[in-house]
Amino acid sequence: MSVIQCQNVTRSYGKLKAIDNLSFAIEENKLTGLIGRNGAGKTTLLKLLAGYLKPTSGEIEVFSQKPFNNLEGSSKTMFVNDTMTFPDSFTLIDILSEVAPFYANWNSNLAKGLLDYFSINPKQPHSKLSKGSKSTFNSILGIASRCPLTIFDEPTSGMDSAVRKDFYKALLKDYLEYPRSIILSSHLINEVEGILEDILLLNQGVKSLHLPVLELKKFAIGLRGNAQVIQRFVEGKELIYQEEFAKGYLYVVLRSELIQPELKLVRQSGLDVLSISTDDLCIYLTAKSRGGIDYVFKRS
C-alpha cells in the first residue's frame, strides 16, 4: 500500500520552480532517505507532504487524502525540522505532556528515556536550548510520536557526531520495534545510507532516481585508464560523469547496464573497472556540470 502518492507535483516560488513536475510513491513502513544538495527542493517537498504548503499544480495524496489543511492527516504525520517553535512559557517536559494527547501512538516513556539519555534538562524552555540540543529534542519528539508517517528534515544538523550516531541507532531501534513510514532528508548520504531501505534523490526540484539502496550500489560503474581505449567503449553512450585526471587518461562513470555485456573485454583492454560508492554516485548525478570542480579552474 502506498502511504504517499505524488503525481506531477510542482511548487513555484515566483518564477523559481522549487519542485518541478515530480511523481513518485512511497510504500508503507519503508525508511526512505530524501537526498539532495543544498537548494534541491528537499524541504519544500517535505512541507508539501506534511501539509504546510499547497502544491502550485499536481496531486499529492498522503494516506489517500490531500495533506494541505487536513487535521486528520496532521495527526498521523510528524514533521521534524529546525524551525519548530514552542511557547516560551513551556518547559520541555510541558511540551512533552502537551504533545502527547495529539498523537495516538505517543510513547511517553521513550521520550523521557531519550531526554534523560541525551542529558537534556527537561525543566528548561525550548528557546534556551543550544542548536544541537534543539535538534536532539525535536528528533526525540519525532521518534516518540510514533506517527504512521514521520518526517525528519535534516534532523542531525548541529548535533555532535556521538549524538548523531545515537540518534540514528535510536531511530532504527524504535522503527524495528514499531515499523512505520519514515522519511529522512539529508545531504550527508554516508551517514544515513546504512539504515535506509530506499533513496529518493532530488536534483533542482526534479527526481534523479528513486531506488532501493541495495540497487543503487550496482547502478553505475566507473572505468579508468587510457582515454582512447575508453572512448572506444563508451562512444555513443550516456555518461554520468567524466574527468580527465591526467593527460591522456580518463575516468568515466556510466550506468552499469550500458557496459555490462562488454565488461570482460573492458578488463582485458587494461582498463580499471571500479564500483561507485552511493555518495559519489549522488554527487555525480547532481553535479551542475559534468566535469566537476576542475572544470571551473580550467576555464579561469
Place this chain on the structure above:
Amino acid sequence: MILNTDSTKPIYIQIAEWLEVEILNGNFKEDERVYSQYQLADMFTINPATAAKGLNLLAEEHIVYKRRGLGMFVSPNAKQAILTKRRKQILEQMIKELVIEAKRLDVDEAELIEMIKNVRKEGEEEQL
C-alpha cells in the same frame, strides 16, 4: 564488528561474510539458529531489508537454510561450503593480484614462491 560504510563492498555482503566467519569460528553450530534480520539490523544499525539480503545470500549458497516461521539455521555442511567458496573466490583472486604485481616488479616465479615460503615460516615461528 564495525561495518565499513565507505567501502565499495555492499553492506549486505559484509554482513554475510561476518556470519560466515562466525560459523567458521564455531560460534554457530550445525542446525543452530543464526541471527534474524531484525537482530542483525539492531546489532549493526542497518535497515532490516539489507540484513535480509545478507541472510538470503547465505541461503542461496546453502550455507544456511530457512525453516518457515522459525528463521535461518546453519546447514549441516556449512563450514565446508564456506571454506570451498572462500578458497575459490578470495584466495584465487588474491593470488591473481599477487602474480600481476610480481610481474610488474620483475619477481620471477621461483622468487615469488620463495617469498611465500618465508612468510609462511615466519608465521609458524610466531605461533611457537
